[in-house]
Amino acid sequence: MKPQPIDLEHLSRQTMGDRDVAREVLDLFVQQAGRCLTELGAGGEEGARKAVAHRLLGAARGVGADGVARAAQALEVRPADADALATLRIAVAEAEEFITGLGH
Incomplete structure (x- = not known):
């Protein structure tokens, strides 16, 4: 069974169980x-792409978007890899769809 795109237990710990804060954090994550x-x-250039991937990696870890974090980390290691970018796009889309489905 595939894990959820967002680890809601992790998110709850990060936001001290405050659902409004969690929603705001998730909205900010989607925007970022x-x-x-x-x-x-x-x-x-590769250095700039690495920096963007690293920024997204940190944001994903913060909200418990483990699939996005893994994909961002792979792109950080291989910033010119089109497949790594495609995988990241899919992971972000899955996380966004999951977040939308939460309907807070």
């Missing part, structure tokens, strides 16, 4: 992930 994907889609 979108900005990061836009930056990555624009191309750029």
Whole structure:
């Protein structure tokens, strides 16, 4: 069975069980992930792509988006890898869909 895109127990610990804070954090994550994907889609040099992937990795770990974190880490290691970017896009889409489905 595939794990949920967001570890809700981790998120609850991070937000001290406050559902409003959790919702706000998830909304901020979605916004940041979108900005990061836009930056990555624009191309750029490897150092800049590594930095964007690293930023997204940290944000994903913060909310418990483990699949996004793994994909961002892979892109950080291989910033020119189109497959790694495609995997990251899929992971972000799955996390966003899950977040939307929470309907807070």
